[in-house]
Amino acid sequence: MPEYLPTAPYRGTRDFLPPEMSVRTQVFGKLYEVIERYGFQRYDGPILESAEIYEAKSGEEIANQQLYTLTDRGGRRLALRPEMTPSVARMIAGHAGALQFPVRWYSHPNCHRYERPQRGRVREHWQINVDIFGSTSANCEIEIFELIHDMLVSLGASEDMFVIRANDRNLLSSALTDVVGVPSEQLTEVFGLVDRWEKVERDKLAAAATEIGLTDKQFEKLSDVLGSGTDLLAELPSEVTENSNLVKVLRSGSADLVRFDPMIVRGLAYYTSTVFEVFDTSPENRRALFGGGSYSDLASLFTPQQIPGLGFGMGDVTLMDFLKTHDLLPQPRNEVDVVVIPVAEDLEDAARSVATKLRREGLRTSVPLEPRKLGKELTRADKAGARAVVIVGQEDWDAGNVTIRSLTTREQRQVALEATPAAIAELLDE
Template identity: 65%
Template sequence: MTELLATTPYRGTRDLLPEQMSVRQQFFHPLFEVIESYGFGRYDGPILEPVEIYEAKSGEEIANQQLYSLTDRGGRRLALRPEMTPSVARMIARNLGSLHLPARWYSHVICHRYERPQRGRLREHWQINVDIFGSDGVNCEIELFELIHDMMRSLGATEEMWALRVGDRVLLESILRDIVKVPEDRRREVSSLVDRWAKYPREKLAEDAEKLSLTSSQFDLLEETLASGAEVLTAVPAEVAERSQVVKLLKSEAGELVTFDPFIVRGLQYYTGTVFEVFDEHPENRRSLFGGGRYADLAGLFTKQRIPGIGFGMGDVTLQDFLEVHGLLPTARPQADAVVIPLGEDLLAPTRRMARLLRQAGVRTSTPLEPRKLSKELAQADQAGARVAVVVAEDEWRRDAVLVKDLATREQHEVPVAELAERVAAVLASTAP
């Protein structure tokens, strides 16, 4: 029984107190408004999915190392979703008959991955997912990159605080095939090596390359080619560059939205073209915040009709770290704007009536659940962050009035009940000293 009284959650997950929930809601809500301003519709889906969709589409790291899986009583293999993209591809395929493509969809869901908890990574996290299905055009990339810029601005972030770096699986495939001459059966593994290039010292990368049968000259050539940045665009064959959405993007007026970076690969198996990541530029938190990419036919697992797509996922853990190091994290919102306090048990009914009046006017209002002294109620109201205390006292109530106390200035006035909502709204709208 003692073990059942443990006070900590499962390692890598979180208990969020009301004030912490308030902070999260405040930095997520503006993001939803920006996304919906672009015409994206919000969807949701089950937290349990067949294991097979991740084994087929998400790649070995997620499928073999990070899935929380189970077998139900019917013998079906299920997993807690580690990401939303395979689920939304299934939903798009299932509802093709009623959809008008291209479709703009977004979600805000909880995901689970079994990985080592550390700064920026937990085994449970909330994630915004934004996807466009049904178009191969570069306008999809442009719209998502404009959206990301607007989302970051809505958080109060200026452009020097972060960077949007873009790579291309099509270009990387050509680099490995046409320039470095990597055999076809080694290209996926070498792509994974490039994906972790910034995380390991050169000696470790060279050692891993040797295990993949790359010669030292091939390794040097790979490093030199990737490090050349935009020069890669002229090094690959012209027909490859013509197929690249990234090349089209960089040649358009929207090229200023991104920085081309050949080292951006993204680990998920289903990406087939454009890949991108948003990085924090703060010296205390130089890391990827979120990212995404283009998939030529992720829905092909569920339908014979080809449905291209592009999208990204933004997790709450890295986002909160970004806001914290840049001083952008909002303060917790008070649990109530006003409290209504009775001076006597016989005034409970009028107290509830006054609270209901304020709530109908849009004021978040609480009332005592047990009789206590006025001083204790005022102290608790202060602690909860309330700005106004409405005191229902016997003498004033006989005059159809109440006492309104500004908890910031400590000023108190008798106010007719008919004017209560207006007076409380005026106090809340004023600036506290």
């Protein structure tokens, strides 16, 4: 029996110590800024939701195996949200009368899934959710693809590092029915097969196709269709292509944002037409980074009002992997800009008053908490990433002065107390 409790976090969850937290804050701070430049408004909701909102709607896998559930002391069955969509559907339904649709909303919740931890999969992850609710215009698709592009570029990615692969489930249905000749009762199973296309070996796919009831010829045709790109569109009935938002995107001035790919399906049940996934183009990291799609009726659990939506969820784990692969992770921020060091204990009040002046000018400034020799304190200030120190000595102080020192050039000079903030700001600008 161990005497002390373990210090590791619960399996599949993560501690963010200050250096990791600084990286996370910088990355997501940039993303918030880009998202808000498009006019999206941030919202948030509780982590605990009534369990039934997941059990009624989500994919089987989540409801049965991956949901963290509990019962409160009042007997209410609750779940830790595994994703944000049911929560936001609940909110949108509850406030639909007061909202001016279409609305652009985003959030940054943590979500929980009981998974076996492995690369890219954790039990608690932080996911940016971006959605447009209340419009079925192809302008939604264009805006979402533009936004994704700008988000990744804002983090330093170049356009050759990622690709948005998009499909329309209605186009795929038509291709399967009209080109491959799949009977409509087999469509769902073939969708499942397509979803596994890139993850499973060819002979296993063929065996699965046979099991579903596809002929060898149909399997070959399916393979052609999935590899065909935009050429496929010419083979589909025009009433199908004319009604596809994705086809409109491909015909607009924004066509180069996205690559049509009939292989993209996405497992989750609620997408109804457009589906897309963003891929890292690096051979080291060939997986979907994140994805999304459109739903014709978001909030049917909560309201008879039909509210369409289009959006995506971007998890922090795969995003950070992407940034790491491409050497785009920012450095953790330094702890402070300036340290104000009193050379004796009875100068601590004086040092604090100098620090107050510097903070008022927006400088991140600390004062040592424990008395130490000046040399040691300079070393600590350097380790904390400070680029300047203010040394408060008795004689200087009595004459209304302090000494400022650059930790970059190691030059130091005396300045008048009231000139300190300006002198430090200048020194930090060098």
